[in-house]
Amino acid sequence: MFNLIVSKIFGSRNDRFIKKLKPQIDLISSYEPEMEKLTDEQIPQKIMEFKEEVAAGKSLDDLLPEVFALVREAGKRSLKMRHYDVQMVGGMVLHSGRIAEMKTGEGKTLVATLPAVLNALSGKGVHLITVNDYLAKRDAEWMGQLYNFLGLSVGVVVHGQTDEERQEAYACDITYGTNNEFGFDYLRDNMKFYKEQLVQRELNFAIVDEVDSILIDEARTPLIISGSSDEATSMYGRVNSMIPLLKKDEDFEVDEKGRSITMTDDGVIKCEKILGIDNLYDSQHISFQHHIMQGIKAHHLFSRDVDYIVKDGQVVIVDEFTGRLMPGRRFSDGLHQALEAKEGVKVESENQTLASITFQNYFRMYDKLSGMTGTADTESVEFAQIYDLEVIVIPTNSKMVRIDHPDSIYKTQSEKYNAIAKDIEEKYKQGQPVLVGTVSIEKSELISELLKKRKVPHNVLNAKHHEQEAEIVAEAGHQKHVTIATNMAGRGTDIVLGEGVKDLGGLHIIGTERHESRRIDNQLRGRSGRQGDPGSTRFYLALDDDLMRLFGSERIAGIMDKLGMQEGEPIENGMVTKAIENSQKKVEGHNFEIRKQLLDYDDVMNQQREVIYTLRREVMYSTDMSDMTAEFVEEIFDDCFYPVEEAKGRPLDQETEDMVRVGLDELFGISRNEEFKEELPSREKLEAWVGKLLNTLSESSGDHFHEIQRYFLLESLDRNWKEHLLNMDHLREGIGLRGYGQKDPKHEYKREGFEMFRDMLGRIKENTIRALCHLRIETEVREEEFQHKEQQNDLEYSDSGESEAKKKPKRRSEPKIGRNESCPCGSGKKYKKCCGK
Secondary structure, rough: HHHHHHHHOOOOOOHHHHHHOOOHHHHHHHHHHHHHHHOHHHHHHHHHHHHHHHHOOOOOOHHHHHHHHHHHHHHHHHOOOOOHHHHHHHHHHHOOOOOOOOOOOOOOHHHHHHHHHHHHHOOOEEEEOOHHHHHHHHHHHHHHHHHHHOOOEEEEEOOOOOOHHHHHHHHEEEEEEEEHHHHHHHHHHHHOOOOOHHHOOOOOOEEEEOHHHHHHOOOOOOOOEEEEOOOOOOHHHHHHHHHHOOOHHHOOEOOOOOOOOEEEEHHHHHHHHOOOOOOOHHHHHHHHHHHHHHHHHHHOOOOEEEEEEEEEOOEEEOOOOOOOEEEOOOOOOOHHHHHHHHOOOOOOOEEEEEEEEEEHHOOOOOEEEEEEEEOOOOHHHHHHHHHOOEEEEOOOOOOOOOEEEOOOOEHHHHHHHHHHHHHHHHHHHHHEEEEEEOOHHHHHHHHHHHHHHOOOOOOOEEOOOHHHHHHHHHHHOEEEEEOEEEEEOOOOOOOOOOOOOHHHHEEEEEHHHHHHHHHHHHHHOOOHHHHHOEEEEEEEEEOHHHHHHOOOOHHHHHHHHOOOOOOOOOOOHHHHHHHHHHHHHHHHHHHHHHHHHHHHHHHHHHHHHHHHHHHHHHHHHHOOOOOHHHHHHHHHOOOOOOOOHHHHOOOHHHHHHHHHHHHHHHHHHHOOOHHHHOOOOOOOHHHHHEEEEEEHHHHHHHHHHHHHHHHHHHHHHHHHHHHHHHHHHHHHHHHHHHHHHHOOOOHHHHHHHHHHHHHHHHHHHHHHHHHHOOOOOOOOOOOOHHHHHHHHHOOOOOOOOOHHHHHHOOOOOOOOOOOOOOOOOOOOOHHHHHHOO
16 A cells, blocks of 8 residues: 555656656757768768777767667668657667567567667677567568668578578677577587587677567476487387276376376276286386376377377477467477377387576576567566566557457357357458457367358468468458467567558457466457557456366356356456456466476576586687696596595505405506506506506697597586486476475475586596596508608709709609598598698
8 A cells, every 4th residue: 555655656666767768868869960960871880980989998878879869860761760759768678678568569679679789889799589480580681671771780590590500690790589599509509519610609688579478488398409318109109098098087187277197096006907017106117107197198188289289290389378389399208209199190209308498597698688578567576586677668659549348258168159259240240350369279260160150251370370470460450351360379460450440440359268377368459459549359258268167267157147147148247357367367376386496496407507518618618628637637536545545544445445446447447557456556656657648648649639638528528418417307307205205395406416416527527537548549550651751752842943844743643542531641630631632
């Protein structure tokens, strides 16, 4: 109450922040006449001057008014678009490292050019992140006209590019791409062997378009690069055939809210009987248990044309938030294989994690992060807690006049869909365009069938037809156009009203059910009423909708019965709408906890990931690894001779001495030294011997010694890191059971994960030194080599004025050597790059 009173008197924090920017807006406007006088050739020169000032130490904040005024002028000339004052506000919010909430149609794409140009002056690069490849290419091409006019380079990173193309794109002043491509490039860079292969520069400044979709909706799914494991897939088909024999609520229970499965005692007994085993929970049968749980999930929690589709003999995931297909992405923990078995397509081999990161931890690595969207305020707490990002609501350029009708609630699905079809038909006859938002492909096709019966022409936009996405969405505001879209398909493409539509009431939005997040509902509403245009929205609900069924539809059903409502008659009541919003808040809170828990666990991995990736970069960029190798040897000696030092001069018992000797022989091969066969070598003697081994290797390999050290260290690091990721996955799967022992699972995961990580670092060092100490370089002497050398000694050159024929050395014909074979001169290079040039 106190905060409400203070807000009434002094204005909200948001209002005060916007008010503080007013003097900057006036200052930007004061530069406009000066910028208008510049010729087209002088504008890029002005950018170069700004770059020099930044390099000399001038802050970007000091340059902001002048740069923004220059970008506004460039926009007028190159795009025939002038930035509004509210767009300048949006640009300043983004530059300050905050989230700008701007309503649909307010020109977010143009707003991003302001902070992008300003931050590009540092020369460190700016990343503009969008939700799909189409928007990345569209925006790079569209806004690229403005950037190129200013003399700045623009790149775009999309699926299917080569490393060379990606390097070129990342080297530009401004780079467009999707969150997936940026994240996967980061992971791929940390799996490469040579610094020349890296594609990304440092992560400087990112502007995330549709920031709520990328940083919240997709944050539940980590980015994973995986490789095939050796595990057999035949078990999935066997288990799939027994799933129909198990009965829901009798053999297993389904928790739809938590998306989890629990086996009953009867179900366990039935499974044991079918499989012919005594105890399903015996350690030797643990894989059966895992496969059965994933099989039940595949049949009872995941639906075809909702969570996935089957296309070209493959199970392809459908993004639950955008309705788009996600080719190449697979559900983890064997769930994808269980779905393949369910659908009767080829069951691909299980994958093993090679590298992974959450979107939260990837985007938190940027020096500065900002974002823009039409709907972020409802998630402001999460943005603040996870990303330390404040949400600022930007005023609209024109007043919002859209009419949001109350929800219409029906008893059954059939009543609801008949009412939707009737509403669409009426609007179509009036000529008013309609956009229908559904939560799944299945629902969009159901409405399509109803409209076909009523002979209403329409377009269906879902994961099966998203190739025509931009074209369909662009025409959705024309007269007599009916568009059915899965969730937020087409997001990022503006719906411009066609001729005469404003007089008909603008674009009418129909929601076929409430989403579990209020923000997604608001995104659908926001497709209508852009830039002060008229428009209307209405949501149709049924008591057996998923959200209503799971969160208290009994109370609403009771109200409808008391009112004596007839079949097909809806209820429209503000209290009911409020109750639904409260249900959505509960789901949002639950989903926030899921994302936070994912992040809590990934934070443990992130600390380890940073150590490994930092070490990799250090190795990739090093020119001399002698100090690192010596440090590894020293640490290994500390571990090996720990029992000897603990004995404090006393002789070791035979068992301990044998253990130390075996360890030293395995690592350094001491059995090759006659001197060490009789007695255990002292640390001093062994240090001298190992030093001699490494010196011999260095001398025999010459300039290649650094490359040999680097190769063995990176190979050992990558192999052990891959095994560690698998072990951490296994630890994570079972860590929840620690709660039954009155232990905090997160604390236990952190403690055990640290111990496993420490052991892994030890193995990396041991593997590297073992390989170096056992490696021998043998020089193969060939007859051709001697002949080649003799021939070189016999060459005669003359500086006198003899003919060219006499000046040329007389050589016998070259030996037949393959272009890619080692050169016989002993240089170690390939023949084609040495003597065969």
